[in-house]
Each structure stands twice: as structure tokens, then as C-alpha cells.
Amino acid sequence: MEGGTSYRTIFKATSLFGGVQVIQVLLNLVRGKVIAVLLGAAGVGLNSLFISSVSMISNISGLGLSFTAVRDIAKAKESGDIDKLSIIIKVFKRWLYATALLGFAGVLIFSPLLSLYTFKSYEYTVPFMFLAFMLLFGSLSAGNASLLQGTRNLKKYALHTLTGSLVGLIVSVPFYYLFGIKGVVPALIVSAFITFLFSIYYTSKIEVKSVSVSWKESYSQGLDMVKLGVAMMLSVSIGSLVHYLINTYISNSGSIADLGLYQAGMAITSQSIGLVFTAMAIDYYPRLSAISDNNQKVKEMVNQQGEITMLIATPVLIVLSVAAPLVIRLLYSAEFLPIVGFLRVIAFGMLFKAASYSIGAISFSKGDKKVFFFLEGIYMNASILLFSIIGYKINGLTGLSWAYLSMHIVYFLVINIVTKKLYNFSIDKALRKILLTSLLLMLLLYAVLHYAPAGYTYPVASALALISVVYSYVEIDKLIGVRELINKILRRK
Numbered sequence: 001m002e003g004g005t006s007y008r009t010i011f012k013a014t015s016l017f018g019g020v021q022v023i024q025v026l027l028n029l030v031r032g033k034v035i036a037v038l039l040g041a042a043g044v045g046l047n048s049l050f051i052s053s054v055s056m057i058s059n060i061s062g063l064g065l066s067f068t069a070v071r072d073i074a075k076a077k078e079s080g081d082i083d084k085l086s087i088i089i090k091v092f093k094r095w096l097y098a099t100a101l102l103g104f105a106g107v108l109i110f111s112p113l114l115s116l117y118t119f120k121s122y123e124y125t126v127p128f129m130f131l132a133f134m135l136l137f138g139s140l141s142a143g144n145a146s147l148l149q150g151t152r153n154l155k156k157y158a159l160h161t162l163t164g165s166l167v168g169l170i171v172s173v174p175f176y177y178l179f180g181i182k183g184v185v186p187a188l189i190v191s192a193f194i195t196f197l198f199s200i201y202y203t204s205k206i207e208v209k210s211v212s213v214s215w216k217e218s219y220s221q222g223l224d225m226v227k228l229g230v231a232m233m234l235s236v237s238i239g240s241l242v243h244y245l246i247n248t249y250i251s252n253s254g255s256i257a258d259l260g261l262y263q264a265g266m267a268i269t270s271q272s273i274g275l276v277f278t279a280m281a282i283d284y285y286p287r288l289s290a291i292s293d294n295n296q297k298v299k300e301m302v303n304q305q306g307e308i309t310m311l312i313a314t315p316v317l318i319v320l321s322v323a324a325p326l327v328i329r330l331l332y333s334a335e336f337l338p339i340v341g342f343l344r345v346i347a348f349g350m351l352f353k354a355a356s357y358s359i360g361a362i363s364f365s366k367g368d369k370k371v372f373f374f375l376e377g378i379y380m381n382a383s384i385l386l387f388s389i390i391g392y393k394i395n396g397l398t399g400l401s402w403a404y405l406s407m408h409i410v411y412f413l414v415i416n417i418v419t420k421k422l423y424n425f426s427i428d429k430a431l432r433k434i435l436l437t438s439l440l441l442m443l444l445l446y447a448v449l450h451y452a453p454a455g456y457t458y459p460v461a462s463a464l465a466l467i468s469v470v471y472s473y474v475e476i477d478k479l480i481g482v483r484e485l486i487n488k489i490l491r492r493k
Contacts, residue, residue, distance in 0.1 A: 007304055007307075007308065007479040007480045008480045009283075009287075010283075010284070010304060010305055010308045011308055011476065011479075011480050020158045020161055020162060021274065021275045021278045022275065023162060024161065024162070024165055025271070027165050027166060027169055030169065031169050031172070034169075034172075034173055034176060035047055035176060038173075038176040038177055038180070039176055039180060039181055039184070042181060043176070043180075043181050043184060046181060046184055047184050047188070049118050049119070050127070050128075050131060050184065050185065050188060051188070053114050053117075053118050053128070054107060054114075054128075054131050054134060054135050057103055057106045057107055057110070057114075057135065058103050058135050058138060058139060059233060059236065059237070060103075060106075060233065060237075061099055061100075061102045061103030061106050061135075061139075062099050062100075062103065062139055062142070062229075062233070063099055063226050063229045063230055063233060064226075064228070064229025064230060064231070064232035064233040064236075065092070065095055065096060065099055065143070065225055065226060065229045066096075066139075066142040066143050066145070066146045067146070067229060067232050068225045068226075068228040068229040068232060069088075069092045069095075069096075069143070069146050069147075069150065069225050069229075070146050070149050070150040070285060070286050070289065071150075071225075071228070071285075071286075071289040071292075071364075071365060071367060072088050072092070072150075072224075072225060072289075073085070073088055073089065073092065073146070073147065073149075073150025073151060073286075074150045074151075074152070074285075074286035074287070074289040074290040075289055075290055075292070075293075076088045077150065077151050077152065077290065078290035078291065082207070082208070082209055083209060083211060085151075085208065086208040086209040086210075086211045087211050087213055087221075088221070089147065089206070089208055090208075090211060090213050090218070091213060091217070091218045091221045091222045091225075092143070092146075092147075092222065092225065093143070094215075094218045094222070095218070095222040095225065095226065096139070096140065096143035097140070099139065100135075100136050100139035100140050100143070101136070103132075103135045103136070103139055104132045104133075104135060104136040105132075107128060107129070107131060107132035107135050108129055108132050111125050111126075111128035111129045111132070112125045114128045115127075115128055127185045130185055130186075130189060131185060131188065131189065133189050133192070133193070134188050134189050134192040137189075137192035137193045137195070137196040138192045138195070138196075140196055140199070141164070141192070141195045141196045141198075141199040144160075144196075144199035144200065144202070144203045145157060145160060145161070145199060147203050147206060148160060148202060148203060148206075149282060149286055150286055151206055152286060152287075153202070153205075153206065154282070154283060156202040156205070157202075157282065159202065160195075160198050160199055160202045163198050164191075164194060164195030164198045164199070165195070167194050167198070168190070168191030168192075168194050168195055169191075171187075171190050171191065171194060172187035172188075172190065172191055175187040175190070224367070227369060228364075228367055228369045228372075231369040231370075231372055231373040231377065232364070232372075234373065234377055235372070235373060235376045235377035235381075238377050238378070238381045239377075239380075239381050241381075242381045242384055242385045245385060246384070246385065246388045246389075247259055247262075247263075249388075249389055249392065250262055250392060250400075253392065253393070254392065254396065258396065258397060261336060261338060261339045261342070261397060262339075262342075262397060262400060264328075264331075264332055264336050264339060265339040265342045265343045265346055265397075265401075266346065268320075268327060268328070268331060268343060269317075269320065269343060269346045269347050269350055270350075272316055272317070272320050273313055273316055273317060273350050273353075273354065276309055276312050276313055276316075276354065277354075277357060284305050284358065284361065285361055285364070285365060287301065288301055288302070288305075288361055288362070288365040289365040292362075292365040292366045292367075293366075295423055295424050295425070298362060298365075298423065298425065299424070299425050299426070299428075302358050302359055302361075302362060302425065303427065303428045303430065303431045305358040306355065306358040306359070306427070306431045306434075307430060307431050307434055307475075307479065308476070308479070309354050309355075309357060309358055310354060310355060310431070310434045310435060310438050311434060311472040311475050311476050312472065312476075313350070313351065313354040313438075314351065314354075314437075314438040314441065314442070314468055314472060315465070315468040315469045315471075315472045317347040317348075317350055317351055317354075317442070318347075318441060318442065318445055318464065318465050318468045319465050319468075319469070320343075320347055321343070321344045321347045321348075321442075321445055321446075321449070321461075322445070322449075322458070322461045322462060322464075322465045324340045324343050324344055325337060325340055328340065328343070338397075339397065341398065341401070342397050342398065342400070342401045343401075344401075344446070344449065345398075345401035345402055345404070345405055346401050346404055346405070348405050348442055348446065349401070349404040349405035349407070349408045349409075350408075351438060351439070351442055352405070352408035352409050352411070352412045353408050353411075355412055355435055355438075356408065356411055356412045356415050359415050359416065359419055359425065360375065360376065360415055362419050362423055362425060363375060363418075363419075363422075363423075364376075366423070368422075371418070371422065375414075375415065375418065379411075379414065380411060383407045383410065383411065384404075384407055387403035387404070387406055387407040388400055388403050388404070388407075390403060391403025391404075391406075434475065437471065438468075441464060441467065441468050441471075444464055445461060445464050445465075448460045448461050448464065449461055
């Protein structure tokens, strides 16, 4: 019964945040469309440059605190000790405001350099100075979202995400309409401020006690959060550098067209499966952190999460592979059809990424910053860079896709060996069965798409896609009782 409840928790969270992610993608598309129509290409470019420039400083000044605080908050919440939870939240808030003010000051100080580096002139120094407020409100909003995530207020977290985005969009439109390109900066600031207000409203309901914590204690207790956060920040920064190096290598060794095709293929596969990963990042990590001291419970939760992840990811990736030509035409144009084969191999690689995802969170949930930084910051990024350069050098975009697949197969093996040795983790029988079935279906699909006679390719591939959907439904039904849940909902009506 307990296992069934756990599976239902995982599936509900995936459904909830998958839906939130879909709505957010739609809101972003609408926002992009509004900017494009009212401001044109220049407005789209200006908006993007402002956001990316300020985000760079925000990521550095934030010290990864909004990610790592979730771990300590979740553990305190799980313990049931309200005093401990209240102390941790107070410590976190002090560090949050300190880092937010640090980022605010950073944008003010470096605004001339940001303008010069981004636009090759000092013309946008003053707009960048005003955007310091966007960073301030954005950092505080992210911190408040971490409070909701760590205390498992998932519905409020979802509402905070959606209401802030929706109202921010609605309020931004008049600025674009009335002031044109000059309305971009005030629109960004107002949107960030509104999201911040919503975050205050939703976190005000979190139950805490009034506790006394000295500034010295705040510094020492918060330092552990920051150390793990720095490991996260460095890993993300190294990842950004690696992606930049890969992009540069492709454009210099090949062509800008190749780079565009590569980015399009990666974007399609990442967005298709990103809904699952987003749900895991929001819900799974706090739950895993809460029980991270118990290796047996960690093993059970990681395997359960892995089962649900694979059962959702496999049919999504298989359907995407079958419908690749149609998806590419819908999202891009016929010009991008050469990436059909590239996209299908990347989807195969995503299968191994999905299989590794739940396991990779173990070291971070335990606060094992050295292992996490080595695996995610050094090993993962070095592998991506090395495999990608070799793959592209050997066979262009096709080589890149096979490099991606090979890298994730190797990473899957490495992460299992490391977690077995350090944390006594191993994949259980149920997850092994699902992994092997998913792998078999994907291998069969690849063989059909490449070697079946022309007239049989899509009928047989479509049949395999249907089999994967049915298989996943049947297995999920065994775990959470889908039909029983549907009947309960229908009876309520």
C-alpha cells in the first residue's frame, strides 16, 4: 500500500508540473509573439540580450543558494521539528537577501561594462542600472519558490509559477504597446516585481515559529548551503562554457547552418522530454533530500522514480522519433528536415539520460558536493565536449548525434558504478525490466526506420509506438491504479 502511495505521489507531481510546464511554454510563446508583433526583431533581440546578461550575474551572485536550500528545508520538514525548520528558513532568508543585494550591487557597478560588452557602446548603461531591480526581485522570488518546494507546498508552487507568469505577461503588453522598444526595461522590472509579490503571498502561509538566531550562527549554518550551492553554480557555469565551446567548434569547423540544425534538433528533443525532468527537479529532489540519510529508503525512492520516469519518457521519445518529419515541419520548416536522423539518435540518447536522471540526484541530495561536482561538473561536461568534438570531426551532425548517445550510455554505466560503491545503490528487478523493455522497443524502432522496406516503415513504426504507449499505460496502471482513479473521479461527478 505504501509503495502504491509513493508511485501515486510521483505520478501526480509529474502530471501537475508537466501541465504547468506546458502552460508556461505556451505563455512564453505568446509573450514572444507579442514582442515580435509590437516591437519587431529588434525588440526580440533586445529583450533576449537584457535577460541573458542580467541572468549571468544573477547565477554567480546567487551562489546556487536557491537550489541547495531546498535540501536542508526538506530534511527539516521531514523531521517534524518546527523549531529546526524555522531556524533553517530564517538562516536561508538572511543569506537570500544578502546574495540578492550582492547581485543588485553587481549590476549597478558593472552596468557600463555590461552595456559595452553586450551592445559595443555605453548607450545602455542606464537601462542596465534599472535592470538591477529585475535581478533583485527575481532572486527573491526564486528564493521564495525554494521555500515552497522544500516544504512540499507543491500546489502553491505551481500557482506561484503560473500566476506570476500570466499576470506579468498581461501587465507587460501595455508597456510594449505604449512605449515600443523603450518599454522593454520597465516591462521586465514590473514582471519581476509582480512575480515577487505573488511569491510573498504564497510563502506567507508557511507555518514557522519566531526563533532567535545570531548573525554569527546564520553565517556558519548557511555556509554549508553555500558550499554545495557553489558546486552547483560551478557545474552549471562549466556546462554553459562547454555548450559555448561546442557551438563555436561547429560554426568554425563546419558552418552556421550546421549549428542552426544542431540547436533545432537538441531543442525539439529537450522540450519533448523536459516536462518529465522539470517535474523531477521540483518534486523528486526535495523528497529524496528528506530521506537522504537512509540508504535503503533512497534506493526504494530512486527505483520508484526511475520506473515512472521511464514509463513516461519511453513512449514520448518513440512517438517523437516516428513523427519527427511532421514535428520538424510544424515547429520549424522543410529546411530543417535533414535533422530527422539526427533527432532520432538524440532521442535514443535521451532514453539513457532519463534512465540516469533519478540516480544522478543521489549525491546532491546527500550534500556530497565533491562527488556531485566531479560527476556533473567535471566528468559529464568533459565527456560531452570530448565526444561531441570527436563525433563532429568524424561525421558531422550524424557523428554528433551518435556521440551524444555514446556519452549517455557511458554516463549511465559510470553513475551506477559510483553510486553502488559509495551509497550501496543498485537498480532493482522491476526497473531493470522496464529499462530492458524500453531499450528493446527503441532498438526495434531504429531498425524499422532504417532497414524496413519503404512501404512498411511508418505502419510498423506506428505499431511500435502504439505498443510502447499501451505497455506504459498497463505498467503505470499496475503501480497506481489509473482505472481506479478515473472511476473515483467519475463517481464524484
